[in-house]
Amino acid sequence: MSIGISIEHIGVAADSDRGGPAQPLLTVNGLVKHFDLKKGFVDTVMGRGKVVRAVDGVDFRILKGETLGVVGESGCGKSTTARLLMHLIDPSAGEIVFNGETVGSPALPLREYRRQVQMVFQDSYSSLNPRLTIQDSIAFGPQVHGVPKQEAITRARNLLERVGLEPRRFAGRYPHELSGGQRQRVNIARALACEPRLVILDEAVSALDKSVEAQVLNLLMDLKEEFGLTYLFISHDLHVARYISDRVMVMYLGKVAETGPAEALFEQPLHPYTRALLSSMPSMDPDRRTEEAALAGDPPNPIDPPPGCRFHTRCPLAEAVCSQRAPSLKTRQRRETACLIHEPGSGHSHAAAVAAAVHAS
Amino acid sequence: MNTASRADSAPIVSVRDLRVTFNGGKKPVSAVNGVDLSVARGETVALIGESGSGKSVTLRSLLRLHPERRTRIEGRIEVAGEDVLALGSRALADYRGRVASMIFQEPLLALDPVYTVGQQIVESIRRHERISPAEARKRALELFERVRIPSPERRLDAYPHEMSGGMRQRAMIALALACRPQVLLADEPTTALDATVQIQILLLLRELQRELGLAIVFVTHDMGAAVEVADRFAVMYAGRIVEEGPTREVIRNPRHPYTLALMQARADGAMEKGARLASIPGAPPDLAQLPTGCAFAERCTFVQPACLQSRPEAVELGGGHRARCLRTDATAQAVAQSARATANTSILLTETA
Structure with a gap:
């Protein structure tokens, strides 16, 4: 670490790698975001009141050059996590370390961090300024970061070309003159205009039709290769998440349930919630229709999440201990799981069997 | 599946040459351009298509939910013996909910x-x-x-x-x-729901359909959801049904190039990492100025000059399976080829394993 600081003093460019390729690009430790609910007078005086525990202690890493997929149902905190990473909202607790530097520290001020981390939103229309032509929208970011106007415009036109929108035809158009797929291409071009290292894609293809979605997914894969990008890909569509991600993180009610390499996680889910989520996917085989729903009811409210393991109210394997003890993330063979079954000595009756199986293998 | 025996009795929903044009904007928009659809009693038909394909417009026409003054509806709609387009306002109110009723995508807006x-x-x-x-x-x-x-x-x-x-x-x-309707119209009823909840609602619809003998028209863009509930598939593109048939037939043996391309564009199951998705080039046509030929021609891999001349008529492929395409021979070959390819890779996989 001391070496890192001394390098900073002699003025090496901020985007050079710290710690080589093995060092994660982004490390998130104990990230928490609680939203206060409207309080009455008495509650304000007493200093109490209910909070929405949108993100409640999340730890993860994104390695350099990988795509981390984040999946989960509404209310699981995946979009809040994305907004926290961009510092669009301030975290209640926790730290974000980007390329070896804590975000917001003097070594990595927010402005410099935001140049290196960009975001693409789900709603392609509301995320563009309707009064700017798409060329101006794309060139705006680099100008804020000190790129001369002419150069920013050249960069914008090159990017438009690159995302498949002929600059001579499209550069002067306004967002409402484009289709949804074209607008999402503009958003991607805008995100790339500041030459970021990490791009957060928050349901970026969810609003698109299937045929257009495939075009945009292909484009994202090409751009990643060409510019050496790292993606955080948030999606509720498990097929898409599996296709594009190297690793996948499953969230449930503001906590991480399971993280692991995409194929392993989809082939052999460890957490009961992951298993339920996967078996809820329609089968696409008319002869093998789903006969029984994996879970009953809706996800509980994040205002008063269940005690202990958050999933115990819907979990088919829940035991008494699950409502008393909250599981912590346990790592084994590049996979992390927060479930008492995978925690030796947790008191869950399955835990012993799992531990024995691990020992045998 | 006893669709064949049910087909003998008169269909409960019968739509003939439905055309819906909206006149609100600068140019009239032809959202539906000649849809024929029959639904038997106790049958579930999925209307599948992308945004702007006319699937929801077709569905809403069955209840006449479009603003009267700005919409021109032509053709014939018969539901349980009622001529829907001829109903007076009182009779229409009796019909809605009693004979046919609808569930919408976003219950918070509908309730x-x-x-x-x-x-x-x-x-x-x-x-x-x-x-x-x-x-x-x-x-x-x-x-x-x-x-x-x-x-x-x-x-x-x-x-x-x-x-x-x-x-x-x-x-x-x-x-x-x-009000114990005979026909249930469902407009993307599970799109706004989470995965674990979506499957519960799909199973509920299937159960109700079986127990109450409902006919269901299920509009969706999600093929997976449609496979879970539908007896028959009707795939729409630019305001027409381009392919129609029993679910199994359409899924296993798609014969319209659009259906085929949609199936291939899905990021599905255990796809090879880094393999590119087969995307459909271009975008759906502008409904205010539809081409004279096949509306899919400019995005189609099998296009021929004849495709640009006139709109193709339905080609019967047997067993109630039909496609509006001149090149059903070409798609048949493509399907057979991809089936052979998957068979080959699975042989390779078992050999290497």
Whole structure:
């Protein structure tokens, strides 16, 4: 670490790698975001009141050059996590370390961090300024970061070309003159205009039709290769998440349930919630229709999440201990799981069997 | 699946050459351009298509939900023997809910926020039948039990915003079934729901359909959801049904290039990492100026000069499977080829394993 600081003093460019390729690009430790609910007078005086525990202690890493997929149902905190990473909202607790530097520290001020981390939103229309032509929208970011106007415009036109929108035809158009797929291409071009290292894609293809979605997914894969990008890909569509991600993180009610390499996680889910989520996917085989729903009811409210393991109210394997003890993330063979079954000595009756199986293998 | 035996009796929904044009904007928009659709009693048909394909417009026409002054509807719609386009306003109100009713994508927008769900169901029952409020409430309670709402007595007095998403969708299904309709129209009923809730609602629809003998028209863009509920598939593109047939046939043996391309564009199951998705180039046509030929021609890999001349008529492929395409021979080859390719890779995989 001391070496890192001394390098900073002699003025090496901020985007050079710290710690080589093995060092994660982004490390998130104990990230928490609680939203206060409207309080009455008495509650304000007493200093109490209910909070929405949108993100409640999340730890993860994104390695350099990988795509981390984040999946989960509404209310699981995946979009809040994305907004926290961009510092669009301030975290209640926790730290974000980007390329070896804590975000917001003097070594990595927010402005410099935001140049290196960009975001693409789900709603392609509301995320563009309707009064700017798409060329101006794309060139705006680099100008804020000190790129001369002419150069920013050249960069914008090159990017438009690159995302498949002929600059001579499209550069002067306004967002409402484009289709949804074209607008999402503009958003991607805008995100790339500041030459970021990490791009957060928050349901970026969810609003698109299937045929257009495939075009945009292909484009994202090409751009990643060409510019050496790292993606955080948030999606509720498990097929898409599996296709594009190297690793996948499953969230449930503001906590991480399971993280692991995409194929392993989809082939052999460890957490009961992951298993339920996967078996809820329609089968696409008319002869093998789903006969029984994996879970009953809706996800509980994040205002008063269940005690202990958050999933115990819907979990088919829940035991008494699950409502008393909250599981912590346990790592084994590049996979992390927060479930008492995978925690030796947790008191869950399955835990012993799992531990024995691990020992045998 | 006894679709064949049901097809003998007259269909409960019969749409002939439906054309819907909206005149609100600068140019008239032809949203639906000649749709023929029959649904038998107790059958579920999925209308599948992307945004702007005319699937929801077709569905809404069945209840005449379009603004009268700005919409021109041509053709013929018959539901349970009623000529829907000829109904007067009083008869139309009797027809809606009693013969055919609809569930929508977003229950929070479809339900009235200032009345409890119970009040809305009671009102709807008493509009159609002369029964006492107590009697109607009893019916509402039965409906809530039927759609499996936990603690139904208490939920009847809940306002829509007090319920969770899945619960609201169940309540809306209960409301739609309040007057014992024969036809249920579902407009993307599970799109706004989470994966684990979506499958619950799909299973509920399947169960209701079986028990009540409902005919269901299920509009969706999600093929996976459609496979779970539908007996038949009707794939729409630019306001026409381009392919239609039994679910299994259409999924296993798609014969319209658009259906084929849609199936291939899905990021599905264990795809090879880094393999590119087969995307469909271009975008759907502008409905204000449709081409004279096949609307899919400019995005189609099998296009021939003849495709640009006139709109193709339906080609019968046997067993109720038909496609509006001149190149069904080419798609048949492509399907056979990809089937051979998958067979080969699976052989390779087993050999290497």
